[in-house]
Amino acid sequence: MITSLWTASTGLNAQQVQIDIIANNLANVSTNGFKQARGIFADLLYQTVRQPGAQSSQTTQIPDGLQIGVGTVPVSTGRIFTQGSLQQTGNSLDMAIDGAGFFQVLLPDGTNAYTRDGSFQKDNQGQVVTASGYPLQPAIIIPQNALTVTVATDGVVSVTLPNAAAPVQIGTIQVATFINNGGLQSLGDNLYQETASSGTATLNAPGSNGAGMVVQSYVEASNVNVAQELVLMIQTQRAYELNAKVVSTSDQMLARLTQL
Structure with a gap:
């Protein structure tokens, strides 16, 4: 008994x-x-x-x-x-990854974290950051006089400037992938951190090496x-x-x- x-x-x-x-x-x-x-x-x-x-x-x-x-x-x-549904927001800084991978952001202690939440904003310096203020990596800085921001599916970020004949490329968004997503440690705040189990992050151009493509003006919903x-x-x-x-x-x- x-x-x-x-x-x-x-x-x-x-x-x-x-x-x-x-x-x-x-x-x-x-x-x-x-x-x-x-x-x-x-x-x-x-x-x-x-x-x-x-x-x-x-x-x-x-x-x-x-x-x-x-x-x-x-x-x-x-x-x-698994992939969550993509929801259109109309915000040019919102981005979703259609496929595998994560956005890489910089934490205050200098380490990198990873997220699927692409609801980005600009800080007072024009840098693209998360809703909690963590900068996107590699850094994307939008000029204050930019009229429009365009993000292509391959991650290339371009802006239209006053009196410019053509859009100006200001950076490229990269997508981080891992051998074992299940080994990532959840930090809260929509962030993950790599561990020995996940393996180190590999940065890819969106749409290459199995990484998903970037979709502008959309965010990925919860799955x-x-x-x-x-x-x-x-x-x-x-x-x-x-x-x-x-x-x-x-x-x-x-x-x-x-x-x-």
Whole structure:
């Protein structure tokens, strides 16, 4: 009975973690560039009462063993980096990546971070920055007298200046890709940071080497599927209730034993 109490308690903990992940997904359903997460779980060690293939006599073997599991444990939260829908904004500084990759931005400590949120703005120096003020890398500085800003799908940024006969190229946006997106560490603020698991970032021209293309005046919406999350939430709730029922039943059986 003690084993079943412990096993059910690990199930309760696992389902609570799953609910927490679902809640975060739903909370970010309107967050630009957000990627939904999924809980990944593993079974715990087994109590082996009888080994598979053990001798039942001198000439026969037991085909199946007797192993009793003791529960489950959360091992990771896996990000699902599927493409979110592209939503038109009409803002010339908004950009979305159609395909794989991330925008690279510079953090205050001098390190780089990566984001799918392309809702960019200008700071007081004309530099293109995120909504939180982190500069896009490589830096793009828009002249104060620029009349229009154009971003081509290959990342080339051009501006129209007064009395200029043709648009002037002021920089090129690059797209960072990783060998293992799942190894990126979430920092919050729509940012990711590379780790040993993700591998180092490779900067590419948009549309080359498997990197996505840049789409101007669009942002990428969250890839959270609300209906899917609600179904998973119901399944998780039922699993939690079943594990709670096991705890209650085991407690009743232990109480009955103490009365014997």
